[in-house]
Amino acid sequence: MSDQLRAPEAAVAHGLAAPYDALLLLSFGGPEGPDDVVPFLENVTRGRGIPRERLKEVGQHYFGFGGVSPINGQNRALLDALREDFAEHGLDLPVHWGNRNWAPYLTDTLREMVADGHRRIAVLATSAYASYSGCRQYRENLADALATLEAEGVAELPRVDKLRHYFNHPGFVQPMIDGVLASLAALPDEVRGGAHLVFTTHSIPTAAADTSGPVEEHGEGGAYVKQHLDVARVIADAVRAETGVERPWELVYQSRSGAPHIPWLEPDICDHLEALHADGAPAAVMVPIGFVSDHMEVLYDLDTEATAKAAELGLPIARSATVGADPRFAGAVRDLLLERAAAERGESVERCALGLLGASQDRCAADCCPTRAPRPAAAGADSPYA
Numbered sequence: 272m273s274d275q276l277r278a279p280e281a282a283v284a285h286g287l288a289a290p291y292d293a294l295l296l297l298s299f300g301g302p303e304g305p306d307d308v309v310p311f312l313e314n315v316t317r318g319r320g321i322p323r324e325r326l327k328e329v330g331q332h333y334f335g336f337g338g339v340s341p342i343n344g345q346n347r348a349l350l351d352a353l354r355e356d357f358a359e360h361g362l363d364l365p366v367h368w369g370n371r372n373w374a375p376y377l378t379d380t381l382r383e384m385v386a387d388g389h390r391r392i393a394v395l396a397t398s399a400y401a402s403y404s405g406c407r408q409y410r411e412n413l414a415d416a417l418a419t420l421e422a423e424g425v426a427e428l429p430r431v432d433k434l435r436h437y438f439n440h441p442g443f444v445q446p447m448i449d450g451v452l453a454s455l456a457a458l459p460d461e462v463r464g465g466a467h468l469v470f471t472t473h474s475i476p477t478a479a480a481d482t483s484g485p486v487e488e489h490g491e492g493g494a495y496v497k498q499h500l501d502v503a504r505v506i507a508d509a510v511r512a513e514t515g516v517e518r519p520w521e522l523v524y525q526s527r528s529g530a531p532h533i534p535w536l537e538p539d540i541c542d543h544l545e546a547l548h549a550d551g552a553p554a555a556v557m558v559p560i561g562f563v564s565d566h567m568e569v570l571y572d573l574d575t576e577a578t579a580k581a582a583e584l585g586l587p588i589a590r591s592a593t594v595g596a597d598p599r600f601a602g603a604v605r606d607l608l609l610e611r612a613a614a615e616r617g618e619s620v621e622r623c624a625l626g627l628l629g630a631s632q633d634r635c636a637a638d639c640c641p642t643r644a645p646r647p648a649a650a651g652a653d654s655p656y657a
Contacts, residue, residue, distance in 0.1 A: 288364050288612050293389040294604075295431070296350060297377060297409055298397040300370030301333075301340025301566065307373070308333045311340075314372040332571045342566035343373070346397070348596040349564070356601035364608075365389075371412050378416040385425055392431045393608050394650060397563045399438040401484040401494035401631070402475055407640040409433070410648035417649055417656050430657070432615070433650035434607045436631040438498045439505070439624045442603025443594055447502075447560060448509045450591035454556045455514065462554035462587050467519045467547055468510070469540065470503040472561025473568060474524035477534045479640075486638040496522070496536070501626040502560050519552075525577070526568040540573070541580045544588070554587040564595045 302311040308330040309323060316326070333340060346368055353366050365387075369380030384392060394413065398405035413431050421428060437443050451468065458466055475495065484494020499522055507520045523543040524536045538546070540557070547555055557577060559569050573590050581588035594600045606623060611633060614620045622630035637653035649656045 287609050288362060288393075290391045290615055291364065291393045291432075291608065291612055293384055293387075293392050294353070294364055294366045294608060295380065295384070295392050295394045296346060296353070296366060296368040296397070297394050297412070297433075298346050298368070298370050299342060299566075300373030300376075301342040302373065303339055303343055305334060305338030308338050311373050332567060335575075336567070336570065340567050341570060342564065343370075345564040345566065345595060346370075349397075349601070352596040352598060352601040353604055356598065356605055360605060362605060362609075369416075371409065377412055378419050381416045381429070382420060382423075382425075385420065385427075385429055390427065390429045392429050393611060394431050394433045395604055395607070396433060399436060399443060399563060400472075400498045400561065401436055401488075401640065403479050403483065403640040403642060404475065405495075406433075406436070406635065407642070407648055407651075410635065410650050410654075411646045413649035414647040414654070414656065418647070428656060431650050432611065432633075433635075434604075434611055435633055436498070437603060437607055438502050439626045439628060439630075440603045440607065441623060441625055442597075442599040442601075442606065444502060444505055444625055446594045446597040446599055447558065447591065448506050448513075450593070451506060451510050451556055451558055452513060454558075454589035454591040455510070457589050458554050458556070458587055464516060465552065466554040466556055466587075467521075467552050468503075468507055468558055469543060469547075469555050470499065470506070470520060470522045470558045470560050471525050471540055471573065472499050472522070472559070474527040474536045474539070476529060477536060480536055483640050485632070485636045492536070498628065499560060501628045503558075505626045506558065506560070525572045540577045544577060544580050544584060544586060548584040548586045552586070554589075555581070557588065557590045559590070559593055562593050563600075564593050569593060 302308045309326050312326040312330055350366055350368055357364055367380050367384055369375055369377035371377060396409045410433060417428050455463055455466060480492045480495045482489050482493055488494040503520060503522050511517050523538050523540050525540045527535045529535055557573055559573060562569050610620050610622060614633060624630040635651035647655050
């Protein structure tokens with residue numbers, strides 16, 4: 272690979288994390304047994320009035336995997352990778368973990384961190400792109416947790432700063448490039464040369480996509496679609512440079528969960544596979560660029576549903592790896608942390624980003640990813656907990 276696609280080596284980190292005294296890994300959460308599935312889905316859909324029987328139907332995806340979502344195990348692996356990377360680079364900073372929808376819950380984790388004396392916390396969300404559910408909602412979760420601690424009488428609330436979007440950081444992108452190359456190598460020789468690349472991410476309502484990111488990026492998919500397309504181009508170009516083959520590619524969507532009358536981003540992955548087969552494509556590699564790890568949307572929607580569709584069509588297919596706990600991603604998190612710490616100290620910062628869009632802003636603007644019912648959100652320009 273060319274030098275520009277290698278994650279940079281950060282400086283030795285003794286003392287360079289100041290003013291931060293801890294890192295919080297903030298994630299979605301998932302059930303860890305059959306009895307957890309419906310209560311977990313009740314947490315996810317709270318306020319939407321979905322009947323319990325309907326949740327049991329939705330939960331069949333989880334029941335098919337023993338009622339266990341892989342996301343918690345993957346977060347534990349990422350925690351281990353972060354702690355190992357920090358230790359190897361002399362970064363003496365504790366790493367904690369809290370979830371939106373299941374134990375360990377965010378509020379409980381923040382309460383423990385405050386009890387341990389932490390007052391300035393950097394936050395890494397396990398979502399790389401701009402969107403309401405992938406960014407602002409996590410910031411709302413942080414504000415809710417801080418409000419709870421305040422109501423409990425915590426005298427000194429911690430300041431929380433969410434690290435910037437990392438969709439185009441080399442430590443996130445390079446493992447995905449290697450995953451595509453490995454998947455291409457696994458395809459039969461006779462179809463490998465003509466294989467298409469199918470970049471996938473979570474579908475969201477088009478209205479939410481169009482208003483994702485800062486206001487100057489709103490419209491036509493907003494920052495959400497622009498960011499995914501930029502990463503897809505970087506990966507496709509790197510694969511072409513490595514293999515000498517120019518491959519057709521497209522960004523498609525999966526995991527739609529909304530009402531049929533509400534427009535969501537399309538095309539759907541299974542519809543796209545049908546179109547590829549009809550057009551005579553000899554094979555395809557599914558590249559889940561929208562997901563940090565192999566959680567349920569990857570294992571079911573791609574490895575189960577889309578793979579079954581490809582088998583039905585007779586279309587040879589492979590699914591490339593997500594980043595997960597790759598050491599390069601752990602190094603990217605360290606890089607993002609030290610970059611933000613230097614900026615908070617008022618120092619000049621060289622930010623690392625591939626593609627055409629450049630590095631994202633440190634603090635979300637007040638008009639980022641708006642909703643019809645705005646709620647307080649921490650770690651942004653409009654935070655009530657600055």
